[in-house]
Amino acid sequence: MKYVLTADKYADALRGGKFLGLKCHQCGGYTVPPQKVCSGCRSEDMEVVELSRNGEVRSFTVIYTPAEGFQPPYIVGLIELEEGPWVTANIIEYAPEKATMEELMGRKGRIDYQEVPADMFSGGPRIALAFKVAD
Amino acid sequence: MREVAIAGVGMTKFGVSEITQVEMFAEAAMDAIAASNIKPEAIQAVYVGNADGNVEEGQAVMAPMCASEIGLKGLPATSFQAACSSGTLAIINAFVWVSLGLYDVVLAGGTERQRTMSTPLATRVMGFGVHAKYETPTGLSFPGIFAMMAHLYARKYNLPLSELKEAMARVSFKAHKWGSINPKAQFFGKEVTMEKIYASDMVASPLQVYDCCPISDGGAAVVVASMDVARKLTDKPVQIIGVGQGSSGAVCSQKDITRIPARELSSQRAYKMAGLKPSDIDVCELHDCFTIAEIVASEGLGFFKPGDGYKAVMRGDTDMGGKIPINMSGGIKAKGHPVGATGAAQVYEIVNQLRGECGARQVEGVKVGMTDTMGGSFASIAHIIMRRGW
Numbered sequence: 064m065k066y067v068l069t070a071d072k073y074a075d076a077l078r079g080g081k082f083l084g085l086k087c088h089q090c091g092g093y094t095v096p097p098q099k100v101c102s103g104c105r106s107e108d109m110e111v112v113e114l115s116r117n118g119e120v121r122s123f124t125v126i127y128t129p130a131e132g133f134q135p136p137y138i139v140g141l142i143e144l145e146e147g148p149w150v151t152a153n154i155i156e157y158a159p160e161k162a163t164m165e166e167l168m169g170r171k172g173r174i175d176y177q178e179v180p181a182d183m184f185s186g187g188p189r190i191a192l193a194f195k196v197a198d
Numbered sequence: 199m200r201e202v203a204i205a206g207v208g209m210t211k212f213g214v215s216e217i218t219q220v221e222m223f224a225e226a227a228m229d230a231i232a233a234s235n236i237k238p239e240a241i242q243a244v245y246v247g248n249a250d251g252n253v254e255e256g257q258a259v260m261a262p263m264c265a266s267e268i269g270l271k272g273l274p275a276t277s278f279q280a281a282c283s284s285g286t287l288a289i290i291n292a293f294v295w296v297s298l299g300l301y302d303v304v305l306a307g308g309t310e311r312q313r314t315m316s317t318p319l320a321t322r323v324m325g326f327g328v329h330a331k332y333e334t335p336t337g338l339s340f341p342g343i344f345a346m347m348a349h350l351y352a353r354k355y356n357l358p359l360s361e362l363k364e365a366m367a368r369v370s371f372k373a374h375k376w377g378s379i380n381p382k383a384q385f386f387g388k389e390v391t392m393e394k395i396y397a398s399d400m401v402a403s404p405l406q407v408y409d410c411c412p413i414s415d416g417g418a419a420v421v422v423a424s425m426d427v428a429r430k431l432t433d434k435p436v437q438i439i440g441v442g443q444g445s446s447g448a449v450c451s452q453k454d455i456t457r458i459p460a461r462e463l464s465s466q467r468a469y470k471m472a473g474l475k476p477s478d479i480d481v482c483e484l485h486d487c488f489t490i491a492e493i494v495a496s497e498g499l500g501f502f503k504p505g506d507g508y509k510a511v512m513r514g515d516t517d518m519g520g521k522i523p524i525n526m527s528g529g530i531k532a533k534g535h536p537v538g539a540t541g542a543a544q545v546y547e548i549v550n551q552l553r554g555e556c557g558a559r560q561v562e563g564v565k566v567g568m569t570d571t572m573g574g575s576f577a578s579i580a581h582i583i584m585r586r587g588w
Binding site for chain 1: 321333449
C-alpha cells in the first residue's frame with residue numbers, strides 16, 4: 064500500500080497552515096507524527112486528518128549546550144496532543160529563565176511550526192514543531 | 199545451542215586518543231588475543247561496533263579495516279551500528295554464531311574516536327540517534343532527552359526536583375569515586391567532590407556538566423569462543439548465559455520515558471535465557487550516560503521498583519557492599535563513553551569482576567554479572583548476562 068502521509072507532505076502541510084495526523088479506522092487512535100502503520104494497532108487503514116493543535120506540556124528542558132546550528136538557550140518539550148500522541152517540539156515565545164517545572168509542566172497551548180535551516184546531514188530543508196503556551 | 203564463553207578481553211585507556219579508531223581497536227584486540235592464549239589465525243570472524251566513524255575520521259567499513267590491521271584479512275568482518283549499543287550488538291552476534299556452531303572463535307568489540315569533533319559537531323552527530331525528521335530539527339540533544347526524563351521522573355513520583363538532583367549528584371559522585379581508581383578510566387586519578395558536581399555549568403536543565411558523560415575516544419575487544427575451546431585456553435572462561443535486545447523509535451513515540459519498554463523487554467529476554475531473575479545479579483555495568491539514566495535503568499532492569507531507584511542511590515544500595523553494586527568501573531560517566539566501544543568495555547569490566555581481578559574496585563563473591571547498553575533514542579537496548587565458567 065502506498066505511503067499515506069510522508070515526512071515531506073507532513074512538513075508541507077504545516078507550511079500551508081495545516082497540522083496533519085493519521086486517524087485509524089480500526090482502533091480509532093491517532094498517529095502523530097505520521098508513520099506507515101497505526102502506532103496503536105499496526106493497521107495500515109488510516110486516514111489523514113487535520114488535528115486540533117491543542118496540547119499540554121508533559122516535560123521540557125532548556126538547552127544551553129546546543130547541537131551545531133542552534134543558538135542557546137532554547138527550550139525543547141514533550142507535548143501531549145489533545146488527540147493522544149506525544150510530539151517533540153520547541154517551546155517558543157517563552158523566556159528560558161522562566162522555564163521551571165512549576166511554571167511549564169501541565170501548561171496548555173497550541174502547536175505551530177518553525178523552519179529550520181538545512182545542514183550537511185539533514186537531506187534537505189526541515190521544520191520543527193513549535194508549541195506556544197496559552198496565557 | 200552450544201555453551202559460549204569469553205576467553206580474554208582487552209581495552210585501551212579511555213579519554214583522548216592520539217591514534218585512530220582502527221589503531222585503538224587493534225591495540226585492544228591484540229591484548230584480548232594475547233590474554234586468550236590464542237593465535238590470531240584461530241579467529242574465524244571479526245565483529246566491530248562503531249557509531250560515527252564516517253564523520254569522526256571519514257572511515258566507513260570499520261570491521262574490515264580493523265581485521266586487516268591485525269592480519270586477519272579474508273575473514274568475514276562485519277560492522278555494527280546502533281549508536282551507543284554498537285559494541286554490545288557485536289558481542290551478542292559473536293555469541294549467536296558461536297552458539298550455533300558456525301564458528302568456534304570470534305573477535306568482537308568496538309571502537310570510537312569522538313574527540314576529533316568539536317562539542318557542537320559531536321552533539322549534532324550524537325543527535326543522529328533520534329528521529330532525523332521529527333526530533334532532530336528541534337535541536338534536541340542527548341542531554342536534552344535525559345533532562346526531560348528527569349523532569350518527568352520528579353513529576354511522576356511527586357518529589358521535589360532538588361531531592362532528585364541530590365540523588366543524581368550521588369550517582370555522579372559514586373561514578374567518579376570508582377573511576378578515579380580505574381587506570382582505564384578517562385577520569386582516572388581525578389578527584390570529583392559533591393561541591394564540584396553541584397557547581398558545574400548547566401548543559402540542559404536540570405542536567406549539569408557532572409550529570410553528563412564525557413566525549414571520549416577508546417577501543418575494547420573480547421575473544422568469544424565455544425566453551426570447549428575456551429576451557430583449553432584459560433582457567434577462567436566467563437560464560438555468556440543470557441542475551442537480550444530490544445528497540446524503539448522516536449523519543450516522543452515512547453511517551454513516558456521514565457519506563458523504557460525496550461529495556462524491560464530486552465532484559466527479560468536475557469533473564470529468561472539465563473534462567474535468572476534480577477536478584478541473582480551480583481554486579482552490573484549499566485548505561486549511565488547521564489545520572490538520571492542510571493536511576494531509571496536500575497528500575498528497568500528490575501533491581502528496584504519504579505520510583506524507588508533514586509531512594510536506592512541514597513541508601514547506598516548501588517554502591518560497593520550494597521544490594522547491587524552498579525558501575526564499579528566508574529561507569530560511562532567517569533570511565534568515558536567512546537560510544538562504539540562502550541558495550542565491549544562493560545563486558546571487559548564484568549569479565550574482570552567475575553575473575554576477581556579488579557583490585558580495590560572488586561566486588562566480593564561475584565558469581566553472575568550483567569551489562570546494559572542503550573543506543574540512540576532508546577532505539578537499541580541490549581543485555582548480556584555472564585557467569586563464572588569454572
